[in-house]
Amino acid sequence: MNDWQKAVDDLHSACRDTFGVPISYIPSLKNRPLLGGVAHDLTGIFDEARETVSLMGGGSGGMETVVPRPVVELRQADISITPMEGDTVVVGEISYRILEVQPDGLGAVVLVLNRV
Numbered sequence: 001m002n003d004w005q006k007a008v009d010d011l012h013s014a015c016r017d018t019f020g021v022p023i024s025y026i027p028s029l030k031n032r033p034l035l036g037g038v039a040h041d042l043t044g045i046f047d048e049a050r051e052t053v054s055l056m057g058g059g060s061g062g063m064e065t066v067v068p069r070p071v072v073e074l075r076q077a078d079i080s081i082t083p084m085e086g087d088t089v090v091v092g093e094i095s096y097r098i099l100e101v102q103p104d105g106l107g108a109v110v111l112v113l114n115r116v
């Protein structure tokens with residue numbers, strides 16, 4: 001691991017330790033039946049209404065819309081499995097289905113969620 005990657009990893013860890021909340025990550029039986037839907041307890045940074053930009057139509061005639069979506073950020077090193085669309089994340093008493101997985105290329109992943 002180079003110095004830059006180490007600095008980014010340390011920053012991700014500090015943010016998780018400061019702003020993180022307990023979550024349960026449950027792989028979908030449809031996606032991975034061998035994992036049996038067993039919950040993995042993790043710490044992630046949850047944002048109930050992060051603004052995300054959606055492009056509709058594309059090109060010069062397309063429209064941008066800003067949509068508030070719940071998201072959770074995780075360090076990939078903290079997850080023993082690869083996150084997939086359709087898996088479930090439980091924050092507090094609320095269950096969310098993963099709509100989109102967005103790796104940042106630097107060791108973290110943003111999971112765009114939809115309340116179940």
